Amino acid sequence: MTQLDAILLIAWRLHNCRDIWTDQKLIDVLVFAVDGKLSFHYSCNCFLGVESSSVLHVRHAPKFICPEPRHYVKHKTSIDGAPEAEEAFLRLAPNDEGRNKKMVTLLQDEIGIRRREQEKSMEQVPGECVPV
Numbered sequence: 510m511t512q513l514d515a516i517l518l519i520a521w522r523l524h525n526c527r528d529i530w531t532d533q534k535l536i537d538v539l540v541f542a543v544d545g546k547l548s549f550h551y552s553c554n555c556f557l558g559v560e561s562s563s564v565l566h567v568r569h570a571p572k573f574i575c576p577e578p579r580h581y582v583k584h585k586t587s588i589d590g591a592p593e594a595e596e597a598f599l600r601l602a603p604n605d606e607g608r609n610k611k612m613v614t615l616l617q618d619e620i621g622i623r624r625r626e627q628e629k630s631m632e633q634v635p636g637e638c639v640p641v
């Protein structure tokens with residue numbers, strides 16, 4: 510998987526898996542990524558970790574107790590495309606700093622796309638007369 514493949518896969522997932530990537534999740538993870546909290550190496554705050562958390566949290570110490578036990582494992586083994594998404598997150602950049610930066614861009618792009626979609630749908634009011 511090339512870096513471009515990884516970017517496209519993550520962008521596709523953010524746009525199409527809206528049961529997971531709700532408008533609120535995009536914003537929550539954007540704030541998380543701006544703070545540099547995404548990490549490939551920790552199950553709670555890797556890409557699948559944040560997809561599967563109802564409240565984002567960082568695994569930071571050996572004795573850390575996760576508030577949602579096994580959310581990462583359950584998600585990875587039960588959600589379509591999860592292993593591929595995990596690999597794509599790894600390939601986004603050579604380190605977590607780069608991954609956080611790429612995710613900020615991808616999340617901002619998707620938030621912008623949805624905002625434009627909403628504006629467009631508000632312009633097309635059902636039943637409105639359209640001049641021919």
Ligand SMILES: [Zn+2]
Pocket residue numbers: 552553562566575576577578580
């Ligand atoms: Zn956790």
